[in-house]
Amino acid sequence: MISRTRYSAFGLIIESEIPCPDFAASEGKPDVTVCRGTVPATLGREAEKGARYEVSEDAFLLTVDGIGRYLVDGSEKIVVEASVGVSDSDLFAFLTGSPLAALLIRKGMLVLHAAVIERDGRAIALAGPSGSGKSHLAATLIRQGFRLLSDELCALQVAPGGAAMAAPGFPALHVWRSTLAELGVEGLSLRKVRAGMEFFSLPAESRFAEKNTPLAAVLLLRSPWYPLPAGVVGSPARKLEALLQVTYRLSFLGSSARRREHLQACASVARVCEFENISDDPSAGAVVRAWERRTEWP
Amino acid sequence: MAITGSRGIVWIASYPKSGNTWFRAFLTNLLRGGTKPASINELAAPFASDREKIDSGSGLETSRLTPDEMDTLRPDVYRTMAARSPERIYLKVHDAFRQLPGGQYLLPPDASAAVVYIIRNPLDVAVSMAHFMNVAFEQGVDIINDSQSCGARQRYSLSSQVQQQLLSWSDHVRSWVDQHEIPVRTFRYEDLLCCPSKGFGEAASFLGLQESPEEVEQAVIHSRFDELKKQEGFAGFKESIPCAQGFFRQGKTGQWRDALSRDQVRRVVEAHGQVMRRFGYLNSRGEPGDEVWPGTRTFL
Numbered sequence: 345m346i347s348r349t350r351y352s353a354f355g356l357i358i359e360s361e362i363p364c365p366d367f368a369a370s371e372g373k374p375d376v377t378v379c380r381g382t383v384p385a386t387l388g389r390e391a392e393k394g395a396r397y398e399v400s401e402d403a404f405l406l407t408v409d410g411i412g413r414y415l416v417d418g419s420e421k422i423v424v425e426a427s428v429g430v431s432d433s434d435l436f437a438f439l440t441g442s443p444l445a446a447l448l449i450r451k452g453m454l455v456l457h458a459a460v461i462e463r464d465g466r467a468i469a470l471a472g473p474s475g476s477g478k479s480h481l482a483a484t485l486i487r488q489g490f491r492l493l494s495d496e497l498c499a500l501q502v503a504p505g506g507a508a509m510a511a512p513g514f515p516a517l518h519v520w521r522s523t524l525a526e527l528g529v530e531g532l533s534l535r536k537v538r539a540g541m542e543f544f545s546l547p548a549e550s551r552f553a554e555k556n557t558p559l560a561a562v563l564l565l566r567s568p569w570y571p572l573p574a575g576v577v578g579s580p581a582r583k584l585e586a587l588l589q590v591t592y593r594l595s596f597l598g599s600s601a602r603r604r605e606h607l608q609a610c611a612s613v614a615r616v617c618e619f620e621n622i623s624d625d626p627s628a629g630a631v632v633r634a635w636e637r638r639t640e641w642p
Numbered sequence: 643m644a645i646t647g648s649r650g651i652v653w654i655a656s657y658p659k660s661g662n663t664w665f666r667a668f669l670t671n672l673l674r675g676g677t678k679p680a681s682i683n684e685l686a687a688p689f690a691s692d693r694e695k696i697d698s699g700s701g702l703e704t705s706r707l708t709p710d711e712m713d714t715l716r717p718d719v720y721r722t723m724a725a726r727s728p729e730r731i732y733l734k735v736h737d738a739f740r741q742l743p744g745g746q747y748l749l750p751p752d753a754s755a756a757v758v759y760i761i762r763n764p765l766d767v768a769v770s771m772a773h774f775m776n777v778a779f780e781q782g783v784d785i786i787n788d789s790q791s792c793g794a795r796q797r798y799s800l801s802s803q804v805q806q807q808l809l810s811w812s813d814h815v816r817s818w819v820d821q822h823e824i825p826v827r828t829f830r831y832e833d834l835l836c837c838p839s840k841g842f843g844e845a846a847s848f849l850g851l852q853e854s855p856e857e858v859e860q861a862v863i864h865s866r867f868d869e870l871k872k873q874e875g876f877a878g879f880k881e882s883i884p885c886a887q888g889f890f891r892q893g894k895t896g897q898w899r900d901a902l903s904r905d906q907v908r909r910v911v912e913a914h915g916q917v918m919r920r921f922g923y924l925n926s927r928g929e930p931g932d933e934v935w936p937g938t939r940t941f942l
Contacts, residue, residue, distance in 0.1 A: 393722075394698075394699055394700060394701045394722060395699050395700040395701070395715065395718040395719045395721070395722045396700040396701050396702055396715065396718070397700070397701025397702075406701055406702070408702065409711065409714055409715065410711065437706050438702075438703070438706060441702070441703035441706065442701050442702060442703060473693065473694035473697070473802065474693050474694060474697050474703060474704065474705050474800070474802075475693045475694070475705070475800045475801050475802035475803070476802060496703075518705075520798055520799045520800055521798040521799070522798045522799035523799070525798075537706065538706060538708075540708065541706075541708065542797060542798050543705070543706070543800075566802070593698060593701065595698065595701070596701070623880075624878070
């Protein structure tokens with residue numbers, strides 16, 4: 345008999361055949377199912393193709409060599425075909441990246457490459473590409489009074505012309521051993537994201553913000569490719585440009601209608617949120633200083 | 643002979659701290675033209691090892707990949723980049739040119755147009771490496787002598803670049819200049835420094851860039867070392883690393899004479915004498931010295 349467990353992540357009830365150890369257990373009618381099954385090697389000639397992904401209007405396909413294939417089929421189903429001998433832990437490690445982001449996009453959410461922290465009912469996105477220190481910074485800040493809303497992915501429900509609500513992801517951070525060492529956390533008892541890598545799942549249940557929270561600020565940890573001075577970004581056009589750059593893969597949008605909606609959602613976020621380029625000093629101190637200026641935020 | 647074709651990847655390849663960024667500054671100024679120097683924070687030929695570039699090209703979160711898995715992925719990322727681009731792509735690379743266990747090349751020849759390889763006296767590379775990494779000169783020598791040398795080693799933390807196998811200085815040089823898969827032209831850093839207009843002009847000709855001698859001269863002036871250093875002092879250089887003592891330091895040759903001990907020089911010459919001799923970094927007595935600079939020349 346197939347065993348399925350229900351979890352909560354990014355505001356969705358997810359029923360999964362693959363164990364999701366970082367997600368919080370949940371009940372209720374599932375919004376999404378994750379099941380094992382046969383996944384095609386390609387979405388066909390019409391699909392937009394990258395080196396390991398394909399995107400069509402209705403589907404997203406990711407191939408991870410030696411791990412398996414992930415098919416996001418519409419907005420309610422992810423099918424996973426595992427390679428021979430692959431552990432559930434490895435399947436989950438890749439599920440929480442691009443396949444989950446592609447699903448959230450198909451749910452109509454604006455997905456940014458950012459960790460999100462919360463304080464006093466306001467969410468702050470720490471945005472930047474992989475390797476820019478998002479999780480490290482979030483882990484440091486939840487020791488300083490902030491709470492974790494999500495790691496790696498910032499999923500926003502954007503009301504037309506209104507607020508952008510950041511969804512609570514799951515109560516764990518994925519951090520490297522160097523971060524654990526800085527935090528003074530012993531890694532022996534922690535689950536490794538992948539066996540053999542010094543990359544850990546750091547539980548954050550006690551410091552997890554469980555409710556949708558209005559996004560108040562986007563802090564840029566890495567300087568974008570166009571010239572952007574350090575400090576507060578005032579120009580709406582510059583904010584929009586920055587959002588397009590920290591979007592979790594524009595190439596995953598898959599249809600012109602979705603691209604149009606994405607642009608509109610970014611324009612809304614640019615209107616209602618504070619933006620600051622802290623790439624010169626992407627530290628906890630810089631985030632705290634930005635937070636202390638919150639009375640000036642839109 | 644100039645390369646032909648308007649597509650494919652041109653690799654600007656070198657061991658670290660060998661003048662690669664300086665070459666990119668020249669290339670940027672040449673391609674862009676204009677009356678003012680290009681910003682050092684908007685240089686052409688971005689890193690081939692940039693993690694975000696590989697993440698977005700593959701659709702994967704590469705932070706979850708082991709270095710071996712990453713190596714297997716990279717050739718297809720470059721193929722996809724080359725196939726998608728309607729024009730030539732320039733990429734900076736410090737990886738050695740090498741084959742993966744399955745036999746394919748990390749940097750795929752079928753997606754490549756050419757290689758500009760920049761070589762620098764390893765004695766000065768060791769000194770510059772030590773300054774850049776903020777370590778003792780002895781460690782600078784250790785790095786260039788280590789046959790397992792890596793850039794952005796992924797072990798306990800994640801870098802914005804993916805791990806790159808550099809190998810030792812000699813192995814790196816041989817891997818590029820002796821390969822026959824991609825047309826390669828080698829330039830000595832010292833020759834570019836000594837006679838920049840001639841050296842950079844030859845590089846432009848090799849790449850089939852049709853700019854006039856005046857335009858080449860202007861690009862040389864806009865990429866002078868003092869200009870790069872001035873810009874770094876004014877606005878910083880986003881490609882530097884936190885521990886570095888400034889990315890653009892002196893831009894001179896022969897720094898090793900004041901920096902390295904007799905024993906450190908001996909270690910470098912013992913490890914790399916054969917390749918050093920081949921590229922004019924040792925005299926007929928097998929010693930590094932002033933008489934080894936034979937003037938501008940390039941190695942095909």
